[in-house]
Amino acid sequence: MTGSTTEGIERLSLNQMTTRGWSLAEAVRGCAEAGIGGIGVWRDKVEEAGGAVAAAKLVHDAGLSVSSLCRGGFFTTPGAIEDNRRAIEEAAALGTDTLVLVCGGLPAGSRDLVGAREQVRDALGELAPYAGEHGVRLAVEPLHPMFCADRAVVSTLAQALDLAEQFPVEQVGVVVDSYHVWWDPELYRQIDRAGARIAAYQVCDWTLPLPADALLGRGHVGDGVIDFPPLSRAVAAAGYTGWIEVELFNQEVWDTPGELTLRRMIERHREHVALR
Amino acid sequence: MTGSTTEGIERLSLNQMTTRGWSLAEAVRGCAEAGIGGIGVWRDKVEEAGGAVAAAKLVHDAGLSVSSLCRGGFFTTPGAIEDNRRAIEEAAALGTDTLVLVCGGLPAGSRDLVGAREQVRDALGELAPYAGEHGVRLAVEPLHPMFCADRAVVSTLAQALDLAEQFPVEQVGVVVDSYHVWWDPELYRQIDRAGARIAAYQVCDWTLPLPADALLGRGHVGDGVIDFPPLSRAVAAAGYTGWIEVELFNQEVWDTPGELTLRRMIERHREHVALR
Numbered sequence: 360m361t362g363s364t365t366e367g368i369e370r371l372s373l374n375q376m377t378t379r380g381w382s383l384a385e386a387v388r389g390c391a392e393a394g395i396g397g398i399g400v401w402r403d404k405v406e407e408a409g410g411a412v413a414a415a416k417l418v419h420d421a422g423l424s425v426s427s428l429c430r431g432g433f434f435t436t437p438g439a440i441e442d443n444r445r446a447i448e449e450a451a452a453l454g455t456d457t458l459v460l461v462c463g464g465l466p467a468g469s470r471d472l473v474g475a476r477e478q479v480r481d482a483l484g485e486l487a488p489y490a491g492e493h494g495v496r497l498a499v500e501p502l503h504p505m506f507c508a509d510r511a512v513v514s515t516l517a518q519a520l521d522l523a524e525q526f527p528v529e530q531v532g533v534v535v536d537s538y539h540v541w542w543d544p545e546l547y548r549q550i551d552r553a554g555a556r557i558a559a560y561q562v563c564d565w566t567l568p569l570p571a572d573a574l575l576g577r578g579h580v581g582d583g584v585i586d587f588p589p590l591s592r593a594v595a596a597a598g599y600t601g602w603i604e605v606e607l608f609n610q611e612v613w614d615t616p617g618e619l620t621l622r623r624m625i626e627r628h629r630e631h632v633a634l635r
Numbered sequence: 636m637t638g639s640t641t642e643g644i645e646r647l648s649l650n651q652m653t654t655r656g657w658s659l660a661e662a663v664r665g666c667a668e669a670g671i672g673g674i675g676v677w678r679d680k681v682e683e684a685g686g687a688v689a690a691a692k693l694v695h696d697a698g699l700s701v702s703s704l705c706r707g708g709f710f711t712t713p714g715a716i717e718d719n720r721r722a723i724e725e726a727a728a729l730g731t732d733t734l735v736l737v738c739g740g741l742p743a744g745s746r747d748l749v750g751a752r753e754q755v756r757d758a759l760g761e762l763a764p765y766a767g768e769h770g771v772r773l774a775v776e777p778l779h780p781m782f783c784a785d786r787a788v789v790s791t792l793a794q795a796l797d798l799a800e801q802f803p804v805e806q807v808g809v810v811v812d813s814y815h816v817w818w819d820p821e822l823y824r825q826i827d828r829a830g831a832r833i834a835a836y837q838v839c840d841w842t843l844p845l846p847a848d849a850l851l852g853r854g855h856v857g858d859g860v861i862d863f864p865p866l867s868r869a870v871a872a873a874g875y876t877g878w879i880e881v882e883l884f885n886q887e888v889w890d891t892p893g894e895l896t897l898r899r900m901i902e903r904h905r906e907h908v909a910l911r
Contacts, residue, residue, distance in 0.1 A: 470862040476820070505781040507818035508860045509843055518820040542783035544752070544794040567785055571847035584784045586746040 365394040367633040368625055372397025372426035374561065374606035375404050377624070378617040383408040385617065387421045393621040397426035397602040399561075400453065402446065411452035418453070425455040426602035427498065427559050432460035434482035435475050435512070439463070443486050451493040457558050457601075458490065459498045459534055464509040475512045480522055487530040498558035499523055500534035503542075505573055516540050516549040523556050532558030535594055536606070538565055538577050541585045550593045557599040561606045562587065562632055570610075577607045580627040587631040595634055603632060641670040643909040644901055648673025648702040650837065650882035651680050653900070654893040659684040661893065663697045669897040673702035673878040675837075676729065678722065687728035694729075701731040702878035703774065703835050708736035710758035711751050711788070715739070719762050727769040733834050733877075734766065735774045735810055740785040751788045756798055763806040774834035775799055776810035779818075781849055792816050792825040799832050808834030811870055812882070814841055814853050817861045826869045833875040837882045838863065838908055846886075853883045856903040863907040871910055879908060 373390050375381070375398065381389065383404045390398055398418060405428075408414040418425055431446040433439055443460075450458045462479045465472065483497060490497050501519040502511035513519050519533040533556050540546055542565075550557070564583030570576045580587055591603075605624045612620055649666050651657070651674060657665065659680045666674055674694060681704075684690040694701055707722035709715055719736075726734045738755045741748065759773060766773050777795040778787035789795050795809040809832050816822055818841075826833070840859030846852045856863055867879075881900045888896055 465860055470860050472818075472860075472862065503780060504818040505779065505845065505849075508841055514818050515820060521820075542748075542780040542790050544791060544797075565784055569781065569849045573781075573845045573849060584741055584746050584748075586748065 365396070367629045368394060369396065370601070370603050370633075371395055371625065371628045372399055372602040372604040373621065373624070374399035374427075374429065374604040375401050376429070377605055377607040377612065378620055379613045381617050383414055384417060387417055387423060389617050389621055390423055391421045393618070393625060395621060395625070396422075397424050397604070399427040399429060399459075399602075399604045399606065400425055401429045402449065405449065405453065411449040415453045424602075425453045426604055427457040427459050428453055428455055430459045430461050430500075431497070432511070433463040434479045435463035435466045439482060440485055443482070444489055447486065447490050447493050447495050450495045456494055456496055457498050457532075458495050459500055459559060461500055461502060462511045462513045464507065464512060472507075472512060479512060480525070483522060483526065483531060487526045491527065491530040496529060496558050497531045498534045499531065500536060500559075501539055503539040515543055515545065516553065517545055520549060520553055520556060528555050532556045534559040534561060536561040536563075537585050537587070537590060538563050541565055541590070546590075547593055550597050554597050557594060557597055559601065559604065560591075560594050560599055561604045563605060563607050575608050575610050577609050579607065579612070579623055580605070580631050591632050591634060603628070641672070643905045644670060645672065646877070646879045646909075647671055647901065647904045648675055648878040648880040649897065649900070650675035650703075650705065650880040651677050652705070653881055653883040653888065654896055655889045657893050659690055660693060663693055663699060665893050665897055666699055667697045669894070669901060671897065671901070672698075673700050673880070675703040675705060675735075675878075675880045675882065676701055677705045678725065681725065681729065687725040691729045700878075701729045702880055703733040703735050704729055704731055706735045706737050706776075707773070708776075708787070709739040710755045711739035711742045715758060716761055719758070720765055723762065723766050723769050723771050726771045732770055732772055733774050733808075734771050735776055735835060737776055737778060738787045738789045740783065740788060748783075748788060755788060756801070759798060759802065759807060763802045767803065767806040772805060772834050773807045774810045775807065776812060777815055779815040791819055791821065792829065793821055796825060796829055796832060804831055808832045810835045810837060811875075812837040812839075813861050813863065813866060814839050817841055817866070822866075823869050826873050830873050833870060833873055835877065835880065836867075836870050836875055837880045839881060839883045851884050851886050853885050855883065855888070855899055856881070856907050867908050867910060879904070
């Protein structure tokens with residue numbers, strides 16, 4: 360790989376969900392060939408690849424780094440604590456310091472949003488020291504409020520920071536995912552507040568119209584309404600120097616050959632996200 | 636109408652959107668027969684009924700009150716100021732002091748969310764005195780963040796209050812619509828802050844799964860995840876004593892005979908919303 364090939368994409372990472380049809384081995388090969396140095400991996404794909412130790416070898420032998428493990432959380436579901444301990448161990452074995460948490464929605468049949476949010480805080484309290492012992496940081500991801508009922512009762516960056524700040528900075532951080540937070544009138548103030556709490560910066564665009572399955576509405580950077588240059592500058596100004604993951608849930612993207620998806624990611628990253 | 640028939644529903648109002656298949660005359664008759672004393676009207680239905688003066692006569696002759704006019708706003712669209720002046724005049728002619736505002740999304744092709752929000756503030760500045768002269772209050776409705784791009788760049792109650800508080804309380808207020816704000820970690824604090832700024836309280840439920848058209852996911856009170864008793868108590872504790880409108884956008888409800896819809900509204904209002 361020559362210097363010019365990777366110029367401007369030194370911090371770009373492929374979140375595996377973007378190339379959902381690829382195995383971990385295929386995604387690693389795709390990244391290596393495209394000059395992408397980071398990969399955010401998913402637990403099911405790691406499992407398919409023979410577990411965390413085998414997956415780590417696969418990634419590192421190709422000269423790549425694991426930018427994050429997706430995902431822990433779902434704290435409002437029975438058995439969550441034990442499952443999250445395993446996720447922490449897997450993150451450590453994979454050589455990443457970032458475990459992304461989708462915190463879970465309302466328990467089945469419940470309307471107790473306040474109680475569900477307390478469950479999340481309590482779970483973080485149980486897990487944070489364990490994460491710390493493993494050199495892993497729990498990265499609380501606020502999800503768009505349209506997922507509050509069924510996926511994450513953590514809905515804003517302010518709320519995620521209110522949670523994270525109850526723990527040491529090396530144990531609990533937050534994720535800034537453009538898709539989930541772009542609309543927030545408090546966004547820039549909260550990014551500034553977040554500072555060293557920012558554990559991950561994930562990007563994809565908000566496109567219209569929303570698709571029939573609201574989960575799958577994420578577009579390539581540049582295809583939607585999010586203004587990426589000021590957002591990326593704000594995250595940088597807060598002190599974040601880590602990987603920038605592209606995470607798309609989008610059936611059309613999933614139907615596209617992975618090589619083309621990576622090529623588009625790179626173009627769009629250079630155009631909208633990489634700081635000049 | 637006997638006292639017992641309307642007991643517990645003294646503040647219940649039908650927002651006309653809920654019985655979309657009905658003309659204004661049909662909706663007024665339906666409400667009168669069911670013992671519902673308020674009706675929130677839509678401009679297109681008022682127009683069909685012969686304009687604001689004729690519509691007002693229709694409503695008042697049946698012993699009903701107009702709880703609000705829906706809707707003004709869309710300030711990021713050319714011609715909005717003139718159109719909103721007409722909406723203010725119509726509200727006054729209808730005998731309601733509440734004009735609900737859906738403030739508009741990003742202008743076509745724009746990514747400038749900050750600029751769009753400034754447009755909203757500037758439009759309120761132009762319109763507020765005109766509303767005041769007509770005895771009408773502009774009711775800024777924060778819409779769920781999933782509508783930020785295409786319908787309303789005002790996304791939270793805090794943001795709506797930041798806007799409203801720049802104007803006299805009798806000129807600009809806010810709408811608390813359960814569907815749009817239920818997820819907000821700041822909700823109860825902001826309702827308390829809102830106090831006399833609350834110009835309308837609208838109710839419907841958040842049901843899962845989200846439908847293919849995200850606009851149409853609103854369920855009858857009690858069919859979803861929103862906890863209405865504490866929400867209703869908070870709105871009351873803030874000092875709001877006005878109408879409680881049921882506003883459903885839901886194809887199944889629209890396919891149901893209006894009389895049945897009104898009956899269900901009444902049952903659910905008594906069970907979940909009316910304060911005991």
